[in-house]
Amino acid sequence: MPPARDAMAHRGDDDEVCPVCKSSRYLNPDMRFLINPECYHKMCESCVDRIFSSGPANCPVAGCHKTLRKNRFRKQTFEDINVEREVDIRRRVMQVLNRREEEFDSKRAYDDFLEQREEIIANLVHGTDVAKTESDLQRYASENMRSIRANQALEAQEASSFREQQTQEQELARLRREAARQEYENERKELLAGREDVLSRLAAGRPGDAAAIAREGQKVLLKKSSARRSEEDRIRQKQAALRNSDARKAGQGPLTTADRADDGGAPSLIKGLKKIKTPEPEKPYDPFGGLVPNQRDYYTLRDYYPNSYLDPIRQDSRMQAGGYDLQEYYSRTLMEAFAGLGCFLDEEVSKRDITNTSNVSRPVATEGAALAAVSSTGAPEESS
Amino acid sequence: MIEDDVYRSSSQFRLWSFTEASLKSLRATTNTVASDRVRAALRRAQDARRSANSSATGTPAPGSDAESKATEEKPIDCLTPEEEQQVVDYYSEQIIQLGENYKPPLPTIVRATAIQYLRRFYLTNSPMTYHPKQIMPCALFLATKTDNYYLSLRQFTEGVPGQPAAEDIIAPEFLVMQSLRFTFDVRHPFRGLEGGVMELRAISQGQGQPAPHLLAQTPEDLRRGLFSLSPSSASAAAMNDRISRAHHATREILKTAAQITDAYFLYTPSQIWLSALLLADRPLAEFYLDTKLGGPITTQQEGNPLYALRTKLLLTLNNCATILQAYKPLASDDVRMKTLKRIIGKKLYHCQNPEKANLAGQKRIPAAAAAAAAGESGTSESEMERLAKKRKLEHGNEPKDLFGGDLVMQRTKEKQLDG
Numbered sequence: 001m002p003p004a005r006d007a008m009a010h011r012g013d014d015d016e017v018c019p020v021c022k023s024s025r026y027l028n029p030d031m032r033f034l035i036n037p038e039c040y041h042k043m044c045e046s047c048v049d050r051i052f053s054s055g056p057a058n059c060p061v062a063g064c065h066k067t068l069r070k071n072r073f074r075k076q077t078f079e080d081i082n083v084e085r086e087v088d089i090r091r092r093v094m095q096v097l098n099r100r101e102e103e104f105d106s107k108r109a110y111d112d113f114l115e116q117r118e119e120i121i122a123n124l125v126h127g128t129d130v131a132k133t134e135s136d137l138q139r140y141a142s143e144n145m146r147s148i149r150a151n152q153a154l155e156a157q158e159a160s161s162f163r164e165q166q167t168q169e170q171e172l173a174r175l176r177r178e179a180a181r182q183e184y185e186n187e188r189k190e191l192l193a194g195r196e197d198v199l200s201r202l203a204a205g206r207p208g209d210a211a212a213i214a215r216e217g218q219k220v221l222l223k224k225s226s227a228r229r230s231e232e233d234r235i236r237q238k239q240a241a242l243r244n245s246d247a248r249k250a251g252q253g254p255l256t257t258a259d260r261a262d263d264g265g266a267p268s269l270i271k272g273l274k275k276i277k278t279p280e281p282e283k284p285y286d287p288f289g290g291l292v293p294n295q296r297d298y299y300t301l302r303d304y305y306p307n308s309y310l311d312p313i314r315q316d317s318r319m320q321a322g323g324y325d326l327q328e329y330y331s332r333t334l335m336e337a338f339a340g341l342g343c344f345l346d347e348e349v350s351k352r353d354i355t356n357t358s359n360v361s362r363p364v365a366t367e368g369a370a371l372a373a374v375s376s377t378g379a380p381e382e383s384s
Numbered sequence: 385m386i387e388d389d390v391y392r393s394s395s396q397f398r399l400w401s402f403t404e405a406s407l408k409s410l411r412a413t414t415n416t417v418a419s420d421r422v423r424a425a426l427r428r429a430q431d432a433r434r435s436a437n438s439s440a441t442g443t444p445a446p447g448s449d450a451e452s453k454a455t456e457e458k459p460i461d462c463l464t465p466e467e468e469q470q471v472v473d474y475y476s477e478q479i480i481q482l483g484e485n486y487k488p489p490l491p492t493i494v495r496a497t498a499i500q501y502l503r504r505f506y507l508t509n510s511p512m513t514y515h516p517k518q519i520m521p522c523a524l525f526l527a528t529k530t531d532n533y534y535l536s537l538r539q540f541t542e543g544v545p546g547q548p549a550a551e552d553i554i555a556p557e558f559l560v561m562q563s564l565r566f567t568f569d570v571r572h573p574f575r576g577l578e579g580g581v582m583e584l585r586a587i588s589q590g591q592g593q594p595a596p597h598l599l600a601q602t603p604e605d606l607r608r609g610l611f612s613l614s615p616s617s618a619s620a621a622a623m624n625d626r627i628s629r630a631h632h633a634t635r636e637i638l639k640t641a642a643q644i645t646d647a648y649f650l651y652t653p654s655q656i657w658l659s660a661l662l663l664a665d666r667p668l669a670e671f672y673l674d675t676k677l678g679g680p681i682t683t684q685q686e687g688n689p690l691y692a693l694r695t696k697l698l699l700t701l702n703n704c705a706t707i708l709q710a711y712k713p714l715a716s717d718d719v720r721m722k723t724l725k726r727i728i729g730k731k732l733y734h735c736q737n738p739e740k741a742n743l744a745g746q747k748r749i750p751a752a753a754a755a756a757a758a759g760e761s762g763t764s765e766s767e768m769e770r771l772a773k774k775r776k777l778e779h780g781n782e783p784k785d786l787f788g789g790d791l792v793m794q795r796t797k798e799k800q801l802d803g
Contacts, residue, residue: 291386295386295596296386296387296596297385297386297387297596297597298385298387298595298596298676299583299593299595299596299676300593300594300595300596301593302586302591302593304591305582305583305585305586305591306585306586306589306591307582307585330579330582332575332579333575333576333578333579333582334579334582334583335387335390335579336571336575336576336579336653336654337575337576337577337578337579337580337583337654337657338385338387338576338579338654338676339387339388339390339391339571339576339652339653339654340387340388340390340391340392340397340571340652340653340654340655341385341387341388341652341654341655341658341697342385342387342388342693342697343388343391343392343397343652343655344696344700345397345401345402345403345650345651345652346403346404346650346700348401349401349402349403349406350403350405350406353406
């Protein structure tokens with residue numbers, strides 16, 4: 001910091017003299033000054049070439065031991081070197097802390113984030129708590145690599161689309177101007193032509209018709225201009241509509257797909273980010289609702305059962321040709337052998353009847369169903 | 385148990401399963417309602433006859449009046465629920481006989497289905513209302529259709545004794561279907577029996593499969609267990625013979641006793657065939673149950689759910705077996721046959737509901753018959769409304785008629801001219 005302040009103090013004097021080689025602009029009008037964002041010491045182009053061409057070297061300014069590289073040297077944008085530095089820091093921090101408003105739960109959280117960012121920038125600029133702030137920033141950058149990248153991409157996209165839109169608008173404005181000029185020309189030409197036409201007819205015609213011819217010419221001109229005006233209106237409306245649709249298209253900003261990798265572990269630098277709801281992965285469809293297809297509780301199905309009646313069918317290709325499968329018979333007979341073995345009707349039916357009578361609104365759709373209610377209503381006959 | 389849940393989804397379980405008490409009360413309700421209706425119908429018929437008589441003769445003869453009074457005072461003797469039950473049983477047996485009339489005879493399963501249809505029908509209807517003589521062939525014909533045993537109506541009619549008209553057989557068809565609540569699925573124990581026997585044979589040949597909850601069983605264990613049953617026999621042929629005999633006997637029980645009793649209403653098909661097997665060969669049936677539900681009862685099995693199921697199941701099977709065993713064919717019992725003849729021949733004849741007698745005719749003009757049966761109060765508002773609507777509709781159409789309006793105008797004009 002001190003060198004920068006010194007530079008600022010003596011700027012008026014040093015302006016035209018390179019602090020390293022002491023050559024002045026007076027002798028070398030093409031002299032350009034460069035700075036390095038490492039220490040912001042100013043030096044002339046020839047000095048940079050001389051000192052740093054053979055690789056990184058120490059800053060030649062006395063008392064500054066920063067190692068500089070040639071490729072980092074650049075032209076100074078702002079006259080004030082402090083502003084230059086702050087802008088650099090700001091750019092760097094903004095690149096890392098590039099959360100967007102839509103990523104936050106509330107407006108308040110976003111404002112807090114902005115304030116926090118400004119604080120970090122101020123810390124770095126004024127040199128308070130630099131080490132901690134830097135380490136925080138580093139950690140955040142490494143943890144949120146993906147979201148930072150995504151947001152950078154988004155920004156780049158937005159910037160490019162904005163540029164594109166602007167050039168498009170300029171092009172449109174140019175076209176409009178062109179059209180207006182063209183129109184003005186046409187109008188003038190027509191006016192002149194009309195006048196000439198009237199004059200020639202006056203010259204050719206009889207003197208009595210003069211007034212009539214003049215009136216007719218006026219009428220033709222009026223008609224033409226009104227037609228043109230309506231045409232103009234039409235075009236203008238069309239253009240307006242076009243512009244509107246363009247604006248609308250541009251308004252649909254791309255949605256953020258940033259990953260907000262907030263984990264419950266270390267406390268994150270930024271608070272108030274929206275929780276990411278990762279949709280639960282869809283389970284594979286289970287057509288049996290949890291039942292195992294061939295599971296049974298009373299028996300285990302075999303592939304073959306000895307049976308003198310069925311054995312001939314096994315051998316007979318005529319019987320099996322149509323797709324008859326003895327396995328079906330086995331599974332069906334055994335299923336029917338045990339289906340309902342554990343249903344004790346005297347218990348289950350009485351339980352069912354209780355629930356039925358308590359449930360008054362039994363669906364009685366047909367007369368057949370009405371018959372079902374016979375035990376409760378006592379009307380077994382069908383309608384009479 | 386998965387198999388039990390499969391059965392619980394059937395209409396037989398949902399609609400046609402009862403406890404003994406609920407079955408009895410349902411029959412009693414049906415009987416009282418039917419008796420009331422029969423009495424009311426007979427009184428109406430008498431009134432109609434008397435009014436016809438009086439209008440015919442002009443002045444009511446004192447003698448006939450007294451006579452009608454006498455008949456009126458004599459209470460009409462209706463059937464009791466027990467008598468109704470006997471009538472239905474008799475006609476159930478008749479279905480078995482009727483099945484024999486065809487060449488080839490109708491399959492057992494068709495007859496069994498028909499019997500169950502008949503029995504289900506008479507749960508909510510009384511023989512006094514619809515005579516079983518009419519319903520029985522219809523139920524059988526319906527069963528041939530639902531069990532996929534095709535017979536044309538003409539073929540079927542030829543087998544029915546008394547050669548009724550084809551229309552008479554199918555006349556009550558819709559009525560029967562309605563009373564069945566359109567559930568035609570009857571779960572029979574026959575196929576289950578085949579499955580059980582199939583597995584017993586597999587065990588006897590050393591190919592038994594352990595039950596899913598008792599994986600410790602080996603085929604050899606099962607085989608040894610089977611061969612060590614009480615009248616023990618060493619040879620495989622003898623065991624095969626024993627299984628065949630048990631199979632046959634069980635089948636006979638299922639064909640008759642299980643059909644004519646209330647077993648279908650009170651027990652599930654697998655319980656029915658197992659209790660029939662208990663009757664046919666008790667050691668064999670118990671052995672088979674043990675292979676499924678674990679060995680005989682021991683004290684250490686107290687908490688085991690299979691043990692609880694086994695005790696409960698044995699009780700249920702024994703109850704069912706008692707019902708099946710109590711059955712005796714009517715034809716073999718002269719005394720019962722005689723009382724039955726009296727019931728059907730005289731009592732049922734007298735207390736038959738006269739308004740439901742002609743099913744075929746009723747079907748042809750249902751609305752009119754219904755209106756007549758219901759009396760004057762029955763020609764309800766709906767009928768009047770319908771007529772009114774019809775009239776209105778016709779009236780409303782008139783002005784739109786292309787030529788009708790003109791004619792009226794013409795006539796009025798003529799009138800005006802005349803005037």
